[in-house]
Amino acid sequence: MTKVRIPLTLREVTGGERELPAEGDTVRELLEDLMGRFPALRNQLVEDGDIAPFVNVYVEGEDVRTLDGLETEVRTDSTVILLPAMAGG
Numbered sequence: 001m002t003k004v005r006i007p008l009t010l011r012e013v014t015g016g017e018r019e020l021p022a023e024g025d026t027v028r029e030l031l032e033d034l035m036g037r038f039p040a041l042r043n044q045l046v047e048d049g050d051i052a053p054f055v056n057v058y059v060e061g062e063d064v065r066t067l068d069g070l071e072t073e074v075r076t077d078s079t080v081i082l083l084p085a086m087a088g089g
Helices: 008-014 027-037 041-045
Strands: 002-005 019-022 055-059 079-084
Touching: 002 027, 008 041, 008 079, 019 027, 027 041, 027 055
Parallel strands: 002 079
Antiparallel strands: 002 019, 055 079
């Protein structure tokens, strides 16, 4: 299974887990797997069927927006990082 790293800001909805296994061949499938188990993640991660504008998703250190977005392929040994954008000034 692919490992998905969960940032501190999302751990409340994942039972405090820092990293979760997820199944899928694409980022979309991985997120669907996670959101199926943790429904509260849906509002945090997706908007209008795409990655929410305030969330960055990285596969092996590459921003999926510069790859194939939700259709970016992942391997079972990949590490995926969810990283909500931080605001401030």
